[in-house]
Amino acid sequence: MSGISFPDLSPLERYKLLCGVVVPRPIALVTTLDENGAVNAAPFSFFNVFSEDPPLIVLGLQHKADRDLKDTTRNIHRDGEFVVHMVDEALAKAMNDCAVDFPAGSSEAAAVGLATLPSVDVRVPRLAAAPFALECRRQVVLSFAPGRESLVGEVLRLHAREGLIDTAKMYIDLAAYRPIGRMFGNLYTYQRDTFAMDRESHAQWSARMDAGK
Ligand SMILES: Cc1cc2nc3c(=O)[nH]c(=O)nc-3n(C[C@H](O)[C@H](O)[C@H](O)COP(=O)(O)O)c2cc1C
Secondary structure (H helix, E strand, O other): OOOOOOOOOHHHHHHHHHHHHOOEOOEEEEEEEEEOOOOOEEEEEOOEEEOOOEEEEEEEOOOOOOOOOOOOHHHHHHHHHHEEEEEHHHHHHHHHOOOOOOOOOOOOOHHHHOOOOOOOOOOOOOOOOEEEEEEEEEEEEEEEEEEEEEEEEEEEEEOOOOOEEEEEOOOOOHHOOEEEOOOOOOOOEEEOOOOOOOOOHHHHHHHHHHHHO
């Protein structure tokens, strides 16, 4: 037998394989507003950027075991607005605390002591401590199964902590940013150890091969 057939696996087995294999994944700490104005905050690592034109991100929103919606999902369904915060080393513990299953209606941001600032294009406040905050509007919700949905959001605006972006070149200072990534289970990774590789044209590649390098 060759390979592992996914239809033959349980959802938990698929989860463990996919989350262990596709690593590291970035973490979106997402704020939304509940119907009473409480600032909900929760982390999502089924998350990535999909496109820059239009600027799109995607979130994988799993429903609860009883198929009830998570607060983040319910709030985005209602308002269509949210803010994605990137997570750095300093924000890691508060991010993890935001995943505690606080009762609906409570503000994780307030409970874990995260101060908020007003956003510009959306009503949902952003977290002052985040290195980057992306104000987003729901574009489309894709429902593949009763237990989950994929939410595509358009990025309307980026807020950055002072000193993280060289706006003349649109370069990010990675050493100052210090993002973390999610491995699997309760494992996380630093992103401090990087290396560079230039992408060559075919002509450059051929010349290098001819030179025997
Ligand atoms: C690092 C991390 C990543 C997570 N990623 C996801 C995810 O991609 N999708 C999801 O549905 N839940 C994810 N969770 C779980 C939610 O954060 C958790 O269910 C949270 O309580 C939801 O809060 P809410 O009900 O306020 O939206 C993750 C938790 C952690 C700690």
